[in-house]
Amino acid sequence: MREYVSDLLRRYGDDVPVFSHQHTVTHGRLREAVAGEAGLLAAAGVGEGSTVAVQVPPSFTRLEVVLALWTLGARVISLDPRFTPAERAVEHALARPQFVVRASGRSGGLFRERFELVTERRADGVPALTRHRLVQFSSGSTGTPKVIGRSTESVVREVLRFASAEGMARRGERMLLLNSMTASFGLLGGLLHALAEGVHLVFSAGQSAEEVQRAAARYQVDLVTGVPVHFARLAAAPDRAALRTVRAAFAGAEPMPPEVAESFARGYGFTVGECFGTTETGALTLDVAGTSRPSVGRPLSDTTLRVRDGLVEVALDESPYLHDDGVRRYADGWLRTGDRGRFDARGGLVLLGRSDSLVVVRGSNVDLTEVEAVLRSHPLVAESIAVFDGVVEAYVSAGADAPTEAEMIRWCTERLAEFKLPHRVHVLPVLPRTSGGKLVRNARVLAAAR
Template identity: 50%
Template sequence: MGDMRELVGGLFDAHPGERPFLVHGEHTVTRAETRAAVEWEAGVFAGHGVGEGHTVMLQVPPSCTQIEALLALWSLGAQVMLVDHRLKPSEVDTLRALCRPQYLVRAGAGRSPLGFEPRYELVTVCCPDGAPAATAHRLVQFSSGSTGVPKVIGRTPASLSEEIDRFTRIAGMPTAGERVLLLSSTAHSFGLIAGLLHSLVAGGAVVFARRVSAKDILAAAERHDVQAVFGTPFHYELLSTARTLPDLPALRVAVSGGEIMPPETAARFADRFGLAVGESYGTTETGVIAMDVSGATRPSVGPAAPGIRLRIHSGEVEVRLPEGSPYLVDPDGGRYVDGWLRTHDRAALDPDGNVRLLGRGDSLVVVGGLKLDLAEVEAVLRAHPGVTGAVVVHAGAVEAYVATGPDGALSPGELLRWCRDRLADYKVPRVIQVLADLPRTSNGKLVRRRDALLAQSSDRR
């Protein structure tokens, strides 16, 4: 499918309209009802002037409203810039300045969601300095760049269509009539494409928990007799702490996406629930790369997904993207070369062709299922007028070591407030150490080893 309107129509046409699609609490929305809501929202957006090739930044918390708005905008041929609802206003302003959307669609003020909410009022703002789409990309997402400038990543209708088809060809994925408890964010690739869009084309239903707690998640799983759970390692760790487990006779699939699951987390979940956790490995740029729904190939993430060409080059995974570069903005440069996308994920292939990941080759880490570039946090800290240098590391939590000079009087609390005003909550360091200076190598490079940073902190005391 080369057109987004055709893709959206095809997703709804794949199965009869009376089938359930979105389930929250006791409320079920059918495919036909969702389609009608999408058509109504499209009419509202068209009334605002949104049409083919227009650029729209969408920042709405996970909800039926978010899903309907996205599909409605796509059905009009708009390029949708999907923004996580947790981003602070200053972060959104940075993205707006970078991408110049013609419209901003956001949820009405006064809501602080702790989980999935069915409905939000939408506010649509016209941006006079916006620009229409300059490329064929119709989904735009963002990822941190090592220079502090976000990478802007686009997916074309053909790329999205191919990934949806890829999921339908992966053994063990949910099929028609099955219910998926979706814990992964619908603003990110795995939740959006593997969860929502695949369920539409496969004829399944997507179930949402009221809140992100073991009690609420398991209550939803039991009430709706789900066959599958899609989440992140955080969710599976949370579920493993539940005091009592309901009877879940239909549950046959549990898949983790967004970050690689620690072996101990997978083992705890399997021990409590009697079900191995599968892995879905991919990137925002490529979509799914490798997947094993069953979890049988752990510690690998399974074989390359159908239609994916990958190679291990200089110890890192590279993926063939013949369509061209996925980047609208790439401040780092050099990741897409001669048709191949460098993931910066270190890996090896086992004799059966399964991909085993060995860690990152850059400063990207994952916090609670969300990708974070430590360099972005460093850039925010360095922007403080009293800071002379910053090193941020990840050791189970994000830790910042900040130099303020010998006469510096900054407190960790002040720096914490500075970060909270400029970074989404998941990016804010959990520990901030203020130092007179940062440790350096003999040739003047900053030392990024946590033990050396801790030693410098101890010396100051």
């Protein structure tokens, strides 16, 4: 990883822009900043094989620290700085970093260009014993996070997949990156792709439609990437002029609700595409133009997918998991993604929901994604989640004119068979999300949000 990242940092001239927010960072300034951070980290004892947890808020500083660590040969453990001390303690116990790099003082979750840093050494940390140089955690949308390792080879292959993907950002183009910096796409499809291909990354001051539109208009961006909720917000407050320079936009992390894609297309005159992948594998399909829907596109180069017994599996050389949690997801060279799917006549992958979305209620099969779609079809409902914990319970988000639980039950009764009906429908202002932007599907977390 040391050699690969060092090469990426040398590819473009000093005056070529690479990051923009309120100010712009050039490749020359980035090289200087990374070298400076690397010197400070080395002085603190970080070197080849060191394990370092990065819990710096979204910023130029965070990106520079990650790159600096890789130029030292360290293992980067990517943590979400918004997590509570209890959540952070769980991830520290699982990953056991030797060092923690964090921002000094208090910080929010919004993008800020610079932070002062503190590097702490942990007495219980252990060095890297495997080739993995990036460690991430699963989204935790359904339960305890899994510890996932990516080797240098795995990272390089994914960056090459993005480089060869039709419609992806190219040299000189400006890409507004709304994805989390702790997630796979933010790091590989965002940061490393930009360094590899000469793409200029733009960061928004916040996540509201107005802030995103302002950033897009100011920097006249060519592409916008994010998660479905970003495009739902943009669709709800259309400003075609703000996105007039945008040639394409696509979402990842979770399936794009068809109604959001349709609403966005009506408001802006072009379609949102989709990227499908997992933390374990990185990106697997990418339909930038959004013309393959209902499929999420054909498998990207250098990936092998199959559907066996209705479940999507991916060929991998080795297990991506650093800890055995007792669940057999990887066997005989194939990783079970947990997604149900099928291939269409053109070879596109059509996702049919999560494998755990099929439940049995009183002897009959119920697809929770069908229940969610019915709930979401209510004109006052923005988002919906259905979970099964002995009975089907549903959660919906709605604005000021929120429907009552009784109204939602009546709505479902008119559209679903009796055995499919949710036992309860909880109406909330917003639904909880993971750090990567996915809707939480853990029944206990949802119950706590009531």
